[in-house]
Amino acid sequence: MRITCVGGGPAGLYFAVLAKLADPAHEVTVLERNPPGVTYGWGVVFWDDLLDELFAYDRVSAQRIWDAACKWDEYEVRATGKAVTHLAGYGFSLGRHKLLSLLSERAVELGVRVSYRSDLSDTPDADLVVACDGAGSQLRSSAAVHFGTEVSLGRNKYIWLGTPHVFDTFTFGFEKTHAGWIWYHAYPFDENTSTFIVECTPEVWSALELDRLDAAAGCARLETVFAGHLGGQRLIDRGNGWMNFRRVTNQRWDNGNVVLMGDAAHTTHFAIGSGTKLAMQDAMALADALALPGDLPQALERYEHRRRAALAPLQRAALASSEWFERMPEYADLPSTRFSYALSDRRGEYPLWRYLLHLSTQRSVPRAMLRSALSARRWSRARRRPDAEPRVPLLTGG
Template sequence: MRITCVGGGPAGLYFAVLAKLADPAREITVLERNPAGVTYGWGVVFWDDLLDDLFRYDPVSAARIWEAAFKWDEYEVRAAGKPVSFLGGYGFSLGRHRLLDILGDRARELGVTVRYEDDLTDPDQLPPADLIVACDGAGSRVRDAAAEHFGAQVETGRNKYIWLGTPHVFRTFTFGFEETEAGWIWFHAYPFADGASTFIVECTPETWSGLGLDRMDPATGNARLAQIFARHLDGAPLDDAGRGWLNFRRVTAERWDHGNVVLMGDAAHTTHFAIGSGTKLAMQDAMALADALPATSPPAALLPAALEQYEHRRKVALAPLQRAARASSAWFERMPDYAGLPARRFSYALSNRRGEYPAWRYLLHMSTQGAVARTMLRWTLSARRWNRARRRPLRAAVG
């Protein structure tokens, strides 16, 4: 079976790994438009649920991801004029560049052909393949070439955001809110390496234009943001990834397959960055598609049923996360409405922006803001993380 993955992001590379593990006889090629080692973005975040899945599907690449990941505890909420608040939990983060290196190396070890600087301009020029996996992002050219069939819809969010990086290392996942003369502006930041953190800045369009950010060149705009958030950055600069200010684009597709073409990752769906699930969902798409394909190369007549099974499984799994992402992005669009709340109530509103928590979570939040109770919660969660890690096959080769 010949498989071509258009797009060398986490979805395409991880699917190539799993498909090759399932049947080494498959001829798999990954086409990536960027040069090797070049990617957009800084770090990605994930949690135990994805790690459990990764170890179940390929312990080798999972162990390498685990070893490279930055481990952080709890969430910190800093809002101007309020005491710092804390949210329970822990997570993991990893530089996107490092993640792609790990997955690319693993794919090549298994015999996958990875071709860089292959900028597809016409999907009709793709080499012959039994299956074409379109994992070329939210602006997928493969999907758009058959736009009427896939029924893709794009909804543009109201807020402006910019994806930045900084050499300042935050000790944990941090939300920071500052009030300016033009209104509130905030950041989502997390460490992903010993000397780097992701720093996503977001604000309403009124604040964006009121601060003059719409008229500033990138260097001036980044310097202005570094000035606004100086107390959080300890004087460190901010760098952007060359994309500038954006509005979030929520992509959905009515159908995910068309003949021998199937959508995956952001080409099929996007979720707002505020819930940090984009990489997780892309890699879980890869798992589901690998599961749907028979272990040995199927006759062409069986492919439509396999692709339909994949689409149904993933749409069912995505539905609650898509609802949560909508609620989360809507909360941030209304963020100024919550700014007057006391610190603990504000941080709880941020934590419960999806509207899913039972009443006892509010009591737990309020009771764990003190140092002693917070330390006990962190110990409990650290024990949970250790116990889950202990059950995974960490002795797999990490290379």
């Protein structure tokens, strides 16, 4: 089969790897519009469930990702006028550039042709074309009526920045200015750099004149606002500018031999940090669907059915999370512990015992015990991964 992935992000590169592993005779090409090493964003986050799946599908690339990842074992919440609090949980982060480099290297090792600076405007000549060229997909846009594409904009403004200040762990920071509240989502992704996503309501954005300042002046303004969090370090803008989150949905994901994947098919708000995870799980599901008996239309139907079922709860959670941040000022007067718990439970899913656990782990000894338990669980799980059983293609599930 001749397969072309339009877009060299995590979805396209990982599917190319899996397609070659499934059948080395497949002719697999990845087309990317940018030059090598150029990518949007800074770092990505993921959790154990994705790592387990990565090891089950391709142990080689999974081990490289695990080795390169930055590990953190709690969340920290800082807010003007409130004591610092902590949330239970752990995860991993990795520079987006590093992730793409690892996946492209693995793809090339397996015989995939990766072509940079490619024109993505026309549908390639292939048996299967995977449109994984992002939320603004050109391939999808050319047949938007067929796919039933709908795009809605979130209310808040946000900007994706980086900083040489290396945060100890995943940190939420909220600052009250003369214009109102503004906050960041930050996490380290290598020994020298952290992602720093700034978000605020449009009213605060305008009142701070961030709508009128250029990139350098805007970063300088934000450095002043968040001076107490940055340790004297600067903020770096790669030119993406301020945005409103685009929630992309499609009524159907295939059109003949063209199928949507990753952000081209669906987006989830960055506040739950699942974009990369979902894109790579899309790749797994499509690889599984193609491995089962049947023709291409049947395979694409199986793929879409499986992924829609898995996505539904996450999309609801992402919507609830983004709406919480749009209402954030309503929670600002809560005491520190209740405020951070409201942030943690912004999807509205937690039972009472989670609040009791949250209260107890604000004290140093219970918090240290919980972190130790989570750390032991993480490393125990990691030791089991290289011996994971080979995957079996599934008709349903995430």
